[in-house]
Amino acid sequence: MSILFDRIALVGIGLIGSSLVRVVRRDGLARHVAVAARTQATLDKAVTLGLADSVSLDPAEAARDADLVVIATPLGAYAQVAEAIAPALKRGAIVTDVGSVKGSAIADLAPRLPGHVHLVPGHPVAGTEHSGPEAGFPELFQNRWTILTPAKDCDAAAVERVAELWRRCGSRIEIMDAEHHDKVLAITSHLPHLIAYTIVGTVTDLEQATQREVIKFAASGFRDFTRIAASDPVMWRDVFLTNREAVLEMLGRLTEDLARLQRAIRWGEGEVLQDLFTRTRAIRRGIIDAGQA
Numbered sequence: 001m002s003i004l005f006d007r008i009a010l011v012g013i014g015l016i017g018s019s020l021v022r023v024v025r026r027d028g029l030a031r032h033v034a035v036a037a038r039t040q041a042t043l044d045k046a047v048t049l050g051l052a053d054s055v056s057l058d059p060a061e062a063a064r065d066a067d068l069v070v071i072a073t074p075l076g077a078y079a080q081v082a083e084a085i086a087p088a089l090k091r092g093a094i095v096t097d098v099g100s101v102k103g104s105a106i107a108d109l110a111p112r113l114p115g116h117v118h119l120v121p122g123h124p125v126a127g128t129e130h131s132g133p134e135a136g137f138p139e140l141f142q143n144r145w146t147i148l149t150p151a152k153d154c155d156a157a158a159v160e161r162v163a164e165l166w167r168r169c170g171s172r173i174e175i176m177d178a179e180h181h182d183k184v185l186a187i188t189s190h191l192p193h194l195i196a197y198t199i200v201g202t203v204t205d206l207e208q209a210t211q212r213e214v215i216k217f218a219a220s221g222f223r224d225f226t227r228i229a230a231s232d233p234v235m236w237r238d239v240f241l242t243n244r245e246a247v248l249e250m251l252g253r254l255t256e257d258l259a260r261l262q263r264a265i266r267w268g269e270g271e272v273l274q275d276l277f278t279r280t281r282a283i284r285r286g287i288i289d290a291g292q293a
Contacts, residue, residue, distance in 0.1 A: 003029060004029045008029075008032070008068045009034040009063045009068070010036070010052075011062060012074075013035050013042060013072065014132055015127060015135045018135065018136030019126075023141070025050065025051065033053050035052035042132075045132070045134060058084070060088040066090070068094045069096070070097065071097040071099075071109070074235045078109055079108040082112035083112050086113055091117070092117070092118070094119075094120055097122060099121075101238075101243040103178050103242075105178075110151075118158035119150070124146040126140050129228065131232040141169040143170060146169075146174070147173075186243055186250045191250045197229050
């Protein structure tokens with residue numbers, strides 16, 4: 001494997017950032033990896049895990065002289081991070097991110113970054129319910145999509161360098177408009193998480209005896225919901241606040257569909273239920289065939 005970047009800086013070293021660094025370290029994709037994080041404890045963990053050549057509590061120090069800066073913090077921190085690193089960015093540097101809402105990412109980053117750098121927003125569509133630098137593993141992105149949402153006038157060579165980094169991680173690349181990305185992810189990722197949080201939250205409102213039985217006899221469907229609902233609460237708070245319009249649109253459609261389903265159950269409309277379940281089963285098979293199961 002050939003070196004892609006002389007110096008890579010990561011601002012944030014959670015599940016996604018640490019998984020990316022593990023690939024970079026394993027395959028020698030950068031000569032130097034600098035890491036910035038909010039707490040010294042996180043930086044100490046990154047050093048212990050061998051994820052960084054240098055660490056700092058100051059994002060600007062990590063970003064100085066970097067060829068590529070990867071912002072891997074919750075979305076709510078993007079504006080603050082951009083303001084911090086802007087004076088330290090060298091001419092021609094590439095700034096990318098891993099957030100799952102691209103409209104807000106661009107709005108928070110683009111106006112705050114100097115004109116002599118290239119912004120290539122990205123979203124590796126991969127993850128688990130775990131968080132922190134110890135949660136990462138290099139196979140996380142294997143056969144998963146990474147979506148890039150650069151502006152139309154973004155430097156093509158910069159976009160290709162970011163794309164190649166994710167290809168080296170095993171990802172498939174898709175270039176997409178940011179607004180379209182946010183609408184697609186609202187239904188494929190954000191709404192399912194919202195539903196999971198709601199269903200698991202409902203259990204907490206049950207009387208104690210019933211709650212114990214729900215936990216004791218949890219079937220696979222409920223276990224899947226609890227796995228999703230265990231995801232990083234700060235990250236998902238920011239996702240719903242920054243992609244509110246698309247999430248609310250999809251939530252409205254879901255509410256209408258639930259009302260139709262409620263009517264079908266109430267009136268014993270078996271054909272309506274079977275038709276729905278048949279169509280959704282086909283969607284699941286399509287996901288499996290696409291290798292995204």
